[in-house]
Amino acid sequence: MSSARYNYGTALLAGFEHLLENYPEVFVLGQGLWSPWYVGNSMTDLDKKYGLHRIIDTPVSESATTGAAIGAALAGMKPIVVHPRMDFMLYAMDAVVNQAAKWSHMFGGQAGPAVTIRSIINRGGEQGAQHSQSLHAWLAHVPGLRVVMPATVADARDLLIASVLCPDPVVFIDDRWLYELEDDLPPVVERQLEREGPKCLLAGHDLTIVASGYSTQLALNAAGLLATEGISAEVIDLRVLNPFDPQALINSVTKTGRLLAVDGGWSPCGMAGEVIASVMERVAPAAMKKSPVRLSLPFAPAPTAGSLEKIYYPSVATVESAARELVTKA
Amino acid sequence: MNDWSLGHLADPARCWEPIDVAGQNPESLLALLKTMLRIRQAERCLAEGRRNGQIGGPVHLGVGQEAVAVGVATSLRKSDRVFGAHRSHSHVISMGTSLHRLFAEVLGKQVGVSRGMGGSMHLWDQPNGFYGSVPIVAGTVPLAVGAALAAKMQGRGDVGVAYLGDGAVEEGVVHESLNLARMLEAPAIFVVENNLFASHMHISLRQPKAATARFAAANDIPYEIVDGNDVLAVRAAATRMIDLARAGKGPGFLEAVTYRWYGHVDWREDIDVGVNRSAVDLEGWRKRDPIARLVAGLDAQGWLNQAQQVAMEAEVTQEVALAWSEACDDGDPPPSALTSHVFVDRKVSTP
Numbered sequence: 059m060s061s062a063r064y065n066y067g068t069a070l071l072a073g074f075e076h077l078l079e080n081y082p083e084v085f086v087l088g089q090g091l092w093s094p095w096y097v098g099n100s101m102t103d104l105d106k107k108y109g110l111h112r113i114i115d116t117p118v119s120e121s122a123t124t125g126a127a128i129g130a131a132l133a134g135m136k137p138i139v140v141h142p143r144m145d146f147m148l149y150a151m152d153a154v155v156n157q158a159a160k161w162s163h164m165f166g167g168q169a170g171p172a173v174t175i176r177s178i179i180n181r182g183g184e185q186g187a188q189h190s191q192s193l194h195a196w197l198a199h200v201p202g203l204r205v206v207m208p209a210t211v212a213d214a215r216d217l218l219i220a221s222v223l224c225p226d227p228v229v230f231i232d233d234r235w236l237y238e239l240e241d242d243l244p245p246v247v248e249r250q251l252e253r254e255g256p257k258c259l260l261a262g263h264d265l266t267i268v269a270s271g272y273s274t275q276l277a278l279n280a281a282g283l284l285a286t287e288g289i290s291a292e293v294i295d296l297r298v299l300n301p302f303d304p305q306a307l308i309n310s311v312t313k314t315g316r317l318l319a320v321d322g323g324w325s326p327c328g329m330a331g332e333v334i335a336s337v338m339e340r341v342a343p344a345a346m347k348k349s350p351v352r353l354s355l356p357f358a359p360a361p362t363a364g365s366l367e368k369i370y371y372p373s374v375a376t377v378e379s380a381a382r383e384l385v386t387k388a
Numbered sequence: 389m390n391d392w393s394l395g396h397l398a399d400p401a402r403c404w405e406p407i408d409v410a411g412q413n414p415e416s417l418l419a420l421l422k423t424m425l426r427i428r429q430a431e432r433c434l435a436e437g438r439r440n441g442q443i444g445g446p447v448h449l450g451v452g453q454e455a456v457a458v459g460v461a462t463s464l465r466k467s468d469r470v471f472g473a474h475r476s477h478s479h480v481i482s483m484g485t486s487l488h489r490l491f492a493e494v495l496g497k498q499v500g501v502s503r504g505m506g507g508s509m510h511l512w513d514q515p516n517g518f519y520g521s522v523p524i525v526a527g528t529v530p531l532a533v534g535a536a537l538a539a540k541m542q543g544r545g546d547v548g549v550a551y552l553g554d555g556a557v558e559e560g561v562v563h564e565s566l567n568l569a570r571m572l573e574a575p576a577i578f579v580v581e582n583n584l585f586a587s588h589m590h591i592s593l594r595q596p597k598a599a600t601a602r603f604a605a606a607n608d609i610p611y612e613i614v615d616g617n618d619v620l621a622v623r624a625a626a627t628r629m630i631d632l633a634r635a636g637k638g639p640g641f642l643e644a645v646t647y648r649w650y651g652h653v654d655w656r657e658d659i660d661v662g663v664n665r666s667a668v669d670l671e672g673w674r675k676r677d678p679i680a681r682l683v684a685g686l687d688a689q690g691w692l693n694q695a696q697q698v699a700m701e702a703e704v705t706q707e708v709a710l711a712w713s714e715a716c717d718d719g720d721p722p723p724s725a726l727t728s729h730v731f732v733d734r735k736v737s738t739p
Contacts, residue, residue: 166503
């Protein structure tokens, strides 16, 4: 079979279709699943194709639906619970952190809730502080949770499938700002999530830019502009934030001697800080040409005003500028 | 009780009479009695182990509440999915969990039901239908709804059971779970052991009405409120409710009114027992002892004489003592257990 054209949203849809088609124990529950607009184009008509008993739109109960997905997983199903905005998922944190993440270890490996918790970053458009957050670093802090952030069209489909087929609880974080991204995808090949991790998307030698999710696309676009200035950036996409394997980062920074960590979260105790610490622990000081730099959100909740929103989020220009400074400034 | 008081069921001076066993099968009643005795003695053993320092972690004991789990368990099968909470020794013992492995778990030993990683507050025995207990109040309630939903999807007539206390109904997730179970028509049975206390706080200080079944009514779920110290009343209500759930009639809510003789945690009766708890009340509730009342009922029918009762107690005593001694001799988990099973240990193929 030849490749076909997808965007990030339809790639997610293709992932759902693959799972629902091939695995009768897969079902999906969450708010908005019978609505044509709640989750972009990522789940269109799944309810019509697979039935309302497998695509379950729920009451406004993040906590109970997430707990129910965990319970169903313990009973042999492979549920996917969908939170159309990550901010609302905070109601479900007991289910995610105390229950899903802990049951395997707490019961000596006898219980494994193979649940996928899909959490969508949905920000911008003057939606303000409670319709904007990306709390991936919180979740990556917790042992027992796998945290996945697809940044590419291929990963949107393939990491969703790998997440649902994984025996562990997985928080799968996709970003509405990526849904229009396009690519050609080959037919599905199922992967084991345990084998997936940070990946070099662009080779370079002057500096290493590490990012995840939407920030990875910023980094790739910035790298394109930097190349026209004669700066060669290597871009590494984290993809799997927990458990975090920094080896690809270490290899890259050993070569480039410069590290820029870009993150769509806040700096304190955040993913960019974890990236830098993990690398600096393992790269010889002599190999570093400059101190590492992180680029993240201002340490404030997201604003509502459009004028402030424009300067709140990292952009291709701010990534490019930070990278240029890291390479050219003495 | 349409005013949502519990009436005589919450009155420590009432319900002392022998259980009416007329027309019942003596053998099945003796089995219920023996299981209640096993729970009582196992918990007495844990109380002593905690008092003398052999047990390092907290134990939440349910002495006085044995009839609830035993009454419910008679209608359960191994393929059902039962979830508990912090006070769940009775739940697992009623479902057939090995006393040895339960004790080993409380002692943090490798052969424990949770491989020594859970202790008293995190119990697991899926082969017997017990899917897990946790001490986050109401933490397992939505899980039971999901396991019930799975049972419905799997089409085998199994049910999910959530054991919770009167304190748990003060958690928001319980209300979400009741509504969700009703809307999904999940075969979920909510068993509220209403012992009138959440830790130290009497229900009158926490809720405007004592009957938690009012939340079932609010969510259009059928409910029954029973004397939780009458094992036959619990059994009858549980059977009706579980049969309906198996037949596809959706969730049910069973409120069993009972009382714990010990404080919230560990072996003492005199501390941490709370506001509004008096020695007089405790004495009254001791007279409502679910075991003594069943013994009296059996005796009245001539189905259990003094000698038989003594023999049964001796047999259970010996069983408990043997299990405890075996558990004490068991080994600790290896140091590697500290970081094992954080993620599921699946065979990962090479590329």
